Amino acid sequence: MNFEGTTYRPPVEANSMLLQVTVGCAHNQCTYCNMYDDVKFRVINTDQIEKDLIELRRIYKKAERFFLVNGDAFVLSANKLKKISELIKRYFPECNTISMYASIQNIQSKSDNDLRELKNCGINDLWVGVESGWNTVILDINKGYTVKEAKTELSRLSIAGINYMAGLMLGVAGKDKGIENAKHTADFLNETKPKLIWAGTLGLFEGTPMAEDAKKGIFLPATEIEILEEEKALINGITLTNVPFYGIHPTNTFPVIGNLPADKQSMIDKINDGINEMGRATLSQSFQRNSL
Numbered sequence: 001m002n003f004e005g006t007t008y009r010p011p012v013e014a015n016s017m018l019l020q021v022t023v024g025c026a027h028n029q030c031t032y033c034n035m036y037d038d039v040k041f042r043v044i045n046t047d048q049i050e051k052d053l054i055e056l057r058r059i060y061k062k063a064e065r066f067f068l069v070n071g072d073a074f075v076l077s078a079n080k081l082k083k084i085s086e087l088i089k090r091y092f093p094e095c096n097t098i099s100m101y102a103s104i105q106n107i108q109s110k111s112d113n114d115l116r117e118l119k120n121c122g123i124n125d126l127w128v129g130v131e132s133g134w135n136t137v138i139l140d141i142n143k144g145y146t147v148k149e150a151k152t153e154l155s156r157l158s159i160a161g162i163n164y165m166a167g168l169m170l171g172v173a174g175k176d177k178g179i180e181n182a183k184h185t186a187d188f189l190n191e192t193k194p195k196l197i198w199a200g201t202l203g204l205f206e207g208t209p210m211a212e213d214a215k216k217g218i219f220l221p222a223t224e225i226e227i228l229e230e231e232k233a234l235i236n237g238i239t240l241t242n243v244p245f246y247g248i249h250p251t252n253t254f255p256v257i258g259n260l261p262a263d264k265q266s267m268i269d270k271i272n273d274g275i276n277e278m279g280r281a282t283l284s285q286s287f288q289r290n291s292l
């Protein structure tokens, strides 16, 4: 197998077959992110992808779900993605789901017909790093689109029948803004209806524009208690039914997991228990998260 650069995948994809189709991230400009700073974006050629599939088939008897690596693999053209899907089905005919990271711009670059065809090829679960539903924050962190555009694109995805899983970043709005961020983000999720919600916490990684802004006092990080209050407000504000909420990223102070709305109160109680145990005084500072 040929993997180039660091491979990132959502923890929920732990049992999926990983297949690298791009190196790095085509956007690579979010102010908090250094995941792909060590590699130059490029597309893996189809011959290499087929070689990897042949090798995987020799090793594995069965693979029903594939996760295409790397940062925004949905950037590939619809034709290239259809070709990859054909190859996966050739070597793993039992595969029923192909998943990957996708940005809003990646969806924007595809026609409604492309999206329908990709869904029919088995591309039916996309991970979108939403981070926040507050337009001010989305512009500040340089995601490369507006919240209005994100809603339009996620609605097109939904019409095509492709599920999306939302990745969120608690604390991303900074000091004193967590509750407002939670309100905007809950409204965004309620409108765009993700299949699953994943919440991590902002880390200030050395060398990123956001870490530099924090050093200069331009970006003020939220305290731990603010982040936990934000998480509670977020959970409380989500009105979706039967949606798993995973607040179990290693960057989170207390792990919470459950199904919304059934486990809403138990998840909020768990955060409150953590706050009581650790104490508000300890949580009134910002913890350092500078590596994954």
Ligand code: SF4
Pocket: 025, 026, 027, 028, 029, 030, 033, 034, 035, 036, 071, 072, 103, 129
């Ligand atoms: S789109 Fe994702 S991988 Fe790319 S820079 Fe932004 S956060 Fe990093």
